[in-house]
Amino acid sequence: MGKDEKPTSLDDLGERLRVAREHRGAERQRKGGLTGGPGNMSGLGWAFRIGVEMVSALAVGVGIGLLVDWWLGTGPWFLVVFFLLGAGASILNVYRAAMGYGLAVGYRKPGESGDGDAEKDASGKADGSDAATQTKGQQNKR
């Protein structure tokens, strides 16, 4: 009896594991992509992330401005221009982070971006998705 019972309990375990995995997979799909919305982390962490997004873009803008000014010796003018561009970029970063657009360029959510690359990749083969991306690239070039 003991010998007969062992495989059945393992089979049972396998079945339960399969069900649990499917359940988890379903939940993951329902939640959507992992772009880190405010629901995913604590308030402080979220505030910190927004702050860093803002400051870093502004810092890059100011850095480029100072560098170009130092290189060309053109007064404060590039600093002013790139400060404003950096401020724009920082607001853009915050907007994208806050709206859950992730880091993708553009104003569409990664999931609804017309091309189904992400979904195709999750289920299909790597070759197929490569081909799909290439054809899309050619279409965009035209």
Added chain:
Amino acid sequence: MAGPIEQFEIHPIIPIRIGELDLSFTNSALWMVIATGVATICLTVGARRRAMVPGRLQLMAELAYEFIANMIRDNVGDAGRRYFPYIFTLFMFILFGNLLGLIPGSFTYTSHIIVTAALAVTVIIAVTGIGIAKHGLHFFSLFVPSGVPALMMPLMIPIEIISYLSRPVSLSIRLFANMMAGHTMIKVFAGFVVPLGAATLGFGGLAPITVNVALTGFELLVAFLQAYVFTVLTCLYLNDALHLH
């Protein structure tokens, strides 16, 4: 008593000077070597005994593998699978740096912006290179936002480029600031223990110790979370480069 900032000081252990360059083997480098060694030992020993019912080390190694594999599958898709070794190494290096830094007396190399910046810049260069290798010049359409009138393009394209260049900055600042802030806070509270205890016959010292116990637990969470955030963002950047919009 040591100040709260002294834990971040870098001391050369084996001074090496080549011309003007200071290539000394420092305590930072020592802990990088230790972290790499510990991670390698944990994973190789964990993967050696492939038991049906895994032991602790094997379970840890398998969990780490599955965690990163799932992360790549969810965020990049199958096309990202060939970059698994790099992303896994990155995660392990940051995670073990954060965790080993919590041992009293050790050194947290992830609390130095030069280390995190080097990691982030490597990620961005790698991702940009992969994007250009895969898509050629078409990669630069990443900087052209969709659904914007042509009149706005001269304004939007520089903004997009700055936004792209700000990625390594935000990536490195996030990791370094979290680690440094946490470690400074622990040290500040630890500094209260003796003066407060001396003033109140020893009982007052228990309050900052309690806070420190809670903070250490919190830091353990931050260590995992920041390693996770760094890798997840790497995956998202990789996804952007592989699948242009």
